[in-house]
Amino acid sequence: MSEIERALREVDANLDTAVADLLELISIPSVSGEDAGKAGIARAATWLDDALTAIGFSSRVVETACNPVVLARSEGAKEGGKRLLFYGHYDVQPVAPREAWTHDPFAPEIVEEDGARRFYGRGASDSKSQLWSFIEALRAWKAANGAFPAEIVIVLEGEEEMGSPSLGAFLEQHGEELHCDVAFICDSDMWSPTRPSITTQLKGLVHETVTINAPNPDLHSGHYGAAAANPIRILSKILSSLHDEKGRVAIDGFYDDVADLTESQRTRWRELSNELDASGGVSLAGGVIEDGYTAIEAMWGRPAVDFNGITGGNQGPGGRSVLPGSATARLTFRLVAGQSPETVRNRFRNFVSGRVPDGCSVEFEGPEGNAAVHLSESNPFLVAAARGLEAEWGRPAVLKGTGGAIPVVGALNDGLGLDCVVLGFILESDAIHAPDEHYDVERLHRGTRSWIRIFGEIRGGSAS
């Protein structure tokens, strides 16, 4: 019997115990971003630290300026052996609105439903089942084969749901310990309930806040509306000039550094469009897809600017005759490979500044941006992961892109120079971040088995 077969048997045999342990972890209310969650955060970190220690890791709870990181390492590295980092997060979203839940968010139990063995709870899907899948796989591999499949570093974060404020400092302080050949980020979703996926392209991100100020404070719009500068009018005109009639960003030079999609990529993505609507139930009616591209191409592979918020003057209810002294818009640029966040930011600011009338002024604000991250499709760990997933699920993994940021990927990539293989077993229907979040036993089981097959591929397959 091969290493892989032995480990798969161990996973199968231990399923009930793995589920019971996971439900215990989900029952700990480790909500980040709320003072009330602090005790749950501490309990979950300790619980995981104990669990990792029990299966043979050298584990500890590392305090940060905010929530602790659980950092575990396998002992006894072999010279020249591979070193793999696994990332997960144990913090969860707040439950509000509590009254919209039909299940207790922190008392999970198995429910037979729609032919599945489901469990409901905050964090059931995002992301406690995800981190538990690789921990249980590592445990089973060692139990079956006497050692971990490689040298392992595990990083379990406690503030992912609040924007990872301490992650950068943590990586900086512990960079030496975290040095690995690759990082596996287990916090993303499947392409469909029957087809796995790996995210190989993440767009870059630049947040900008732009405020137009009139030369006057708020005025009576009846008196001055027909004559004085109106920041809402100026801002609307600027925002509406940011796209041309083809849906392209109209900022000079915006596409200068953008490599167009390759034909092979377009061909593969168009096949996906046929297979399943990439919008996941979201209506794209009235949408803004750039001329000449499909929805998937626009969402995964084309740079964009989105308007996230706008505010100025009377916020209602009802009418008020105010000519506001200022108006503000919040927007985000989503970048693709080749684009520099700073260059995009500067071009945007020049674009806006050149359209502000004399006598009015503009203010900009925005945190440091980050560039797009692309993982080469020939990366050996990516190839191993794709093979392992295909072996478990019987269908090739979709190699996909995303317009959403995964902060840890940028941080590991920029900060430690680590390639990241981003995968996970979440489904759109799991109601993550929403009431009645849930997951099911089968996906925990098959997710764990997927890791076993990936370990096998890394040890004996293309990554060896």
Added chain:
Amino acid sequence: MSEIERALREVDANLDTAVADLLELISIPSVSGEDAGKAGIARAATWLDDALTAIGFSSRVVETACNPVVLARSEGAKEGGKRLLFYGHYDVQPVAPREAWTHDPFAPEIVEEDGARRFYGRGASDSKSQLWSFIEALRAWKAANGAFPAEIVIVLEGEEEMGSPSLGAFLEQHGEELHCDVAFICDSDMWSPTRPSITTQLKGLVHETVTINAPNPDLHSGHYGAAAANPIRILSKILSSLHDEKGRVAIDGFYDDVADLTESQRTRWRELSNELDASGGVSLAGGVIEDGYTAIEAMWGRPAVDFNGITGGNQGPGGRSVLPGSATARLTFRLVAGQSPETVRNRFRNFVSGRVPDGCSVEFEGPEGNAAVHLSESNPFLVAAARGLEAEWGRPAVLKGTGGAIPVVGALNDGLGLDCVVLGFILESDAIHAPDEHYDVERLHRGTRSWIRIFGEIRGGSAS
């Protein structure tokens, strides 16, 4: 000695008493729109009711759904005599921020300052000195000449500063008693400290709230921003298309019913532009004046649409990757003579509806609008008022327009068919609605004398 001369002597002789009484009225904190002001409202209404009774009126306090109206009538009408309505309001703005006042807002006293005898207090200018000027003039005329100058109806409102919620119902219930030949509205300002004015053109007003809804609720903008409909983007585009490059409103037919300004009007208004900046210290840099018009022409005589408020998605602080499900703008149309509020509203709604992409929807909301009010410059009471003001101040009264609404004018005009002569003695520098609101003895004196001269003109002059 003429009636006028006798009455002017009485005004001069009684000045100290008139000022003392006015300061007592200002000391009553009759703040509307705040629960804490209710007792002051009641006291001020009773105080005025007593004062009007004392000088020979048949006065009473009329309760409404909100704050009471003081309604007074002179007894003994002569058949065929003139009947004049005087309107003022005794409620005042809140004082907040109290700490910004250097004087007690409700303990006025005479201060010698900059060569003037000033008194500070909330309501000193807006509008207790205004209503006191015509009450004192009516008292003096009767004291000097044995009878009021005509049959008189006085309406003193207690909720002007909160939008006059009960005024319409009051006028409807008491229309018979209020039947008059003309209404004098004493709540407006002078053209300059040395030149009186009468407001003869008031723009109409249509408030509109427009909400663009995407087919989806809030989405993750990273995932869907490059493809799904963005209500902020749709709304910005619609707002920016509401004006053409000449600053004209781009709605089909918007100007169809608009009579252009006459050459004589333009000539007179251009002379005013030369005399004094109509913007009252407000900067018009970066402004929106329609091509081919001056600021005064745009503000007083040209229809306009103003953007008063906009809101949607992330209101900050900071960035958030949200693609909002909806965005809302609040705007007002300011109409000139000839334009129907309903027609303008319908044209606007058609304009917007035709620009909402398929799959998105739009909602509109807005209270009933009102049309512009123009007083003919040959109206005999206007002519009498202009002559009386010129006699007192030694300079012709400016006949001006305003883009701001004066609700009582629309209500009296629409509801009772009453022509309104709108004048007053407020100055921009009085700090109305602001901390350290003030007025001065000389303007109370000359304002009161102005009314005496207007009474004289009505009795013997062009209005006879």
